[in-house]
Amino acid sequence: MTRIRLTPIALALAALPLHAIADPLRHVDPRIGVVGDGATVIGPSLPFGSVHPAPDTARGDNDGYRPDQPIRGFSQLHVSGTGWGQYGNFLISPQVGLNTVPGTYDSAKADERAEAHQYSVRLTRHGIGAELAPTRNAVIYRFRFPASDDAHIVFDAVQHIPGHINESMMAQYRTPVPARLELSADGRSLSGHARFPGGFGGPYQAYYYAEIDRAPSAFGTWRDKALQPGARRIDSSGTLEHLGSYGRFDTRDGRPVTMKIAVSFRSVEHARATLAREIPGWNYEAVRDAGARHWREALGAIDVQGGTDAERTIFYTALYHAHVMPRDRTGQFERFPDTAPMWDDHYAIWDTWRTLYPLYALIRPDVVRDTVNSFIARQQADGAVPDTFIAGVPQFREQGGNGTDMIIADAHAKGIAGVDWHKAYEVIRHNADRRRTGPHFDNPGKGPGPYRELGWIPAGIMSNSMSLEYSYNDFAAAQVAEALGQADDARRWRERSRKWTSLWNPDAADAGFQGFTMPRKADGTWIDVDTRKYGGSWKPHFYESNAWTYSYFVPHQAAMLVERMGGRQRFIERLEYAFANNLIDTFNEPSFLVPQLFHYVNRPDLSARWLQRITGEKFTLKGYPGDDDSGAMSSYYVWSRLGLFPNAGQDVYFLNGPAFDALAVRRPGKADLQITRSGEGIYVAGVTLDGKPHERSWLRHAELDRTHRLHFTMSAMPTAWATRSAPPPSMP
Structure with missing residues (x-):
């Protein structure tokens, strides 16, 4: 890898003013995503x-x-x-x-x-x-x-x-x-x-x-x-x-x-x-x-410069699709106060908490505020806030975890204003202490379930995937609890969030790599399953995924995951092997974060390489590589073009480099965030925040919040940038 220093020219480019695109509406093509797998509406x-x-x-x-x-x-x-x-x-x-x-x-x-x-x-x-x-x-x-x-x-x-x-x-x-x-x-x-x-x-x-x-x-x-x-x-x-x-x-x-x-x-x-x-x-x-x-007002949240006409059309169509669902149906349902925000058509928060709601936190914090307040109103009226809520009807049809916790935790971590956090905390507490019951349908009172007792779910429908998502829910809940002074809850839930390791079988192996999340009977006996077998919807062990993908789903303890997979170098070899051999379903929500895991081993160049292959080649004028899932896929693409990526539920963003020469992100009530790039290529050679060099491949939300100009110097070849800096935070 080569080391590239920021030049006076690069610093000057970072200070150039940005100008809005003439008419972003002209670049929206609703036909994208209609044909093929996108399932969007024409x-x-x-x-x-x-x-x-x-x-x-x-x-x-x-x-x-x-x-x-x-x-x-x-x-x-x-x-x-x-x-x-x-x-x-x-x-x-x-x-x-x-x-x-x-x-x-x-x-x-x-x-x-x-x-x-x-x-x-x-x-x-x-x-x-x-x-x-x-x-x-x-x-x-x-x-x-x-x-x-x-x-x-x-x-x-x-x-x-x-x-x-x-x-x-x-x-x-x-x-x-x-x-x-x-x-x-x-x-x-x-x-x-x-x-x-x-x-x-x-x-x-x-x-x-x-x-x-x-x-x-x-x-x-x-x-x-x-x-x-x-x-x-x-x-x-x-x-x-x-x-x-x-x-x-x-x-x-x-x-x-x-x-x-x-x-x-x-x-x-x-x-x-x-x-x-x-x-x-x-x-x-x-x-x-x-x-x-x-x-025009909604799409004006992000102005872009550079790129081809086709690239701008794909970008603004994705931004358009990110503004379709959920739906504001305030005042539509008699059981809720007319004054309480009521956001509906949460077809699956399992889809939207990872990239869509973090995007709203950046460009539409009012949507996040109103969504969390609608969760509060639903908890008070219905007694529970399941992820699926369509036409005002709650549905306990869970794809994995309690995604409402993640939206609340992400909003809290990013300081979204206008929320009574103690009331929002009651939603989290109810989920953590009354739900986490495992896969079931239309029966919220099924019982405590093994997860709350064991910290994992014995082998069965979605047992591993749901256990891992519950673990992250517990971490997110603990973060909010600690911030609100609920130390006992924070301790209990944080300890339970570590129990994903109970489903880690160090002897399970594939292609010379050892250690996978594997199903386990209640008596502790391991069940040997094909690590590459796709689970499908509501199938045994893994929901819409496999052991390869879900073995990487530990967003709160990535450092421990690296250790479990054999250390830094072995982790790099394994993850590259997984991508090269299509073992990661890169276009489904559980894998959205996986390309970013290279940041935890100080190889942001590999994140950039694989993210480019995933998003740069598969999102075209003909459509998307999978269901748009209420804007989840579209917001994933928007983040990839911005050069940032959120670890949803936390205050961390990974830095990958923007796809356009310049972007201006409108932040309501604050100065615009201007993201610029100089140089050619997909690899980051250097970053400045308001003109000051930044050596880490990640940012906290507070850092981004006070930054006005984020400039990337790019390279056609991998560089040494951020290879010796502190990796992103990870719970011990």
Whole structure:
């Protein structure tokens, strides 16, 4: 490795002012992640908005859509990047003629255009142009029909993705949907509610209120094939039938038909009031332009310079996807105070605590504040705060650990203001002393479970992966406890966080490397399993991973892990072997931190090398290398381009070098953080903080917080920078 010193030119570059990119919204392409594994939504939303309208297609994926399939219509709610489907409710289908049976009115498409704040398409079956733009809780549609006296808008009140769109889910979720729909006397407005069977989350009830800008020439309700002309009310009969309403319009005057709809999880009255407040008129352009302003403000959190147009598009699309979920549904649920923030659609905090919430801590601390305060409100109302919370319904369907602890601990470590930390601590204490019960579903009172008694879970479903995640939960809980003066709790939980070693089998071996986390029976007997076998979802021993990956998941005791794996040099050889032989599932959440572990053995160059291979080659204009998982994958990419990476739940960032020449990170209430680079290559040769040399390959949050200019000097070859400095902190 070569040693490169900071030159006067490099120091001068670090002092140059940054200028905002002209229009970050121009670099957002919502099609990225829709095709392939990303599972993102092609339709528009507002940042953290409740509604997310989008086209649904025949044989749609988890997001309800496949680009090679005909469009069935446009529904108002979707989840983004998830590994299971949800929502797809309150479908609107513009037609010429009248068809009410799903599958009989699907249309091919042309001229599809997807933007962050609006979506448009031409439905070629009848030559209908469709445009839509959302507010936070409502959507405005504009349909341009051909000249006809038989144009229709059909509304399906019971469709949902798990039961009607995603074929892989239908066997489980094709169940009756209790519903009611009512039309006004002139047919211009419709309202109602339905109770849907859920998807990944539990059953939920949703309400709607919609208006059309003109009275239809005829209207009625329908149930499957049967029409009820002039009828103003319809209820489901408890069967699998579809039902809804229709309106007929004369469009020979060339005027478009405009429709607007609000969705509420509280009541029809709440939806009606929301629509009147958020879309009081019929000005499509006003709604569209307001959405664009919201997105420009959100995306302006990070300004970039340099890179190619494609690289900027991938970056800003990732930043866009990091602002979709969770969703702000404050005031939507009756059991919570209207004044209490309520953040919903935590599809899986197991996904989002590692990179998404640390990104919010940097650029949107208000989101972190409100999320933690919503945890407090949920603890007080529901008595528990499970990781999954969709449509206001808590679900004890855990993928591993208690991720809420990690969001709270990360927020506390970074000094997020506006939280009553003693109340937040009650959430942590409840999880640590009443939960940590091991894998179970929908049964929070299952019992103490072996983890709280042993500090590990005997061999079974997810036993090793959940034990390791619980260990880190306990460390995070102990950190908060100690800061709040709860010494006894801190001692108990910190001691339990060390018990991951009880599942470390020093004799387990693969490819000449010894020591792996392995399943163990309650009597202490080891079970020999294939270290490379992928566990899948809710399978024995490892959740969505294997022993190779989870043997590295000890974020709080990395130094001990290095020792257990044979010391510094052997650790380096082993981790390089794991990456080179694809033994680490680098695109799933448990492995997000693994490339950063080279920092603990003073080889930041190896972190840079493997991070570049992981993110620089696999994130493209065609999509992502895996499910976006509610912005988890996108935020992982954003961190990789910033040149920083968080050890979530702690106050530590690893320094890897930025991918752009310059970035300005807007920090609300503080001076911008300006990140710059000089030189070519992926390896860091030197770092300065406000012009002063920094020899460590990591920073604490307090250091970053007071830094205005973070400059990296880069090299095409590995260098000696930070090879002799103190490694990142690790619990003894």
